[in-house]
Amino acid sequence: MCAAMAPPKHPAKLDLGDYLPYLVNRVGNIIADQFGEEALAPHGLSIAMWRVMAVLASTGGQRQIDLADLTSIDASTLSRLVTRLVRIGLVTRTRSASSNREVAVKLSPNGSALVGQLIPIGFEFESAAIAGLAPEELMTLKRCLRRMYSNMKARPASAGSARPKRAAV
Numbered sequence: 001m002c003a004a005m006a007p008p009k010h011p012a013k014l015d016l017g018d019y020l021p022y023l024v025n026r027v028g029n030i031i032a033d034q035f036g037e038e039a040l041a042p043h044g045l046s047i048a049m050w051r052v053m054a055v056l057a058s059t060g061g062q063r064q065i066d067l068a069d070l071t072s073i074d075a076s077t078l079s080r081l082v083t084r085l086v087r088i089g090l091v092t093r094t095r096s097a098s099s100n101r102e103v104a105v106k107l108s109p110n111g112s113a114l115v116g117q118l119i120p121i122g123f124e125f126e127s128a129a130i131a132g133l134a135p136e137e138l139m140t141l142k143r144c145l146r147r148m149y150s151n152m153k154a155r156p157a158s159a160g161s162a163r164p165k166r167a168a169v
Contacts, residue, residue: 024145031129039121043114044088048073048081050118053090053107057115061106063096090114 016022032047040050051071056062059070064082068075082105085091090111096102107115130138 027129031125035122035125039118039125043118046081048077049085049090052078052081052085052105053111053115054119054122056091056105056107057112057119061104064093064103064105067105085111 036045036047036050040046045053048071051073052067055067055070062070064078065075067073067082068078071078073081082091082093086093089108091105092108093103093105096104133141
């Protein structure tokens, strides 16, 4: 369970091997690198493109602004990604009937077929990553990661600092 804990005492040195942000990033990076190289590169896709396609496959067509939030990709980067995905025939982009400024994105038939091929491979990578974890440990881990994401999303920015958007795995 992700029970609230007292903040840990902080040593004078930072041990990356025991620093949560580093550990989470390290796991995400190795999975993304291997999945990207083995499953996506043969199709000319990046991890960010995959995230866009996976979200569209699970949620259906989305307004581009909603897609940016669901994928954790900033709006300008997402716009360029969607343009590339449109160009290679994996998604379609249409203007909203109600607002000229609103753009809807959805998978094309080719995009849906490709996602259908890639999802089982994605699950193989997830299975490799979670090998040795008990089902309850996995449920707890996922619940805790969702909670941590919500905590950070709700965290107010420090005074005078603009928080840059970073692409997530």
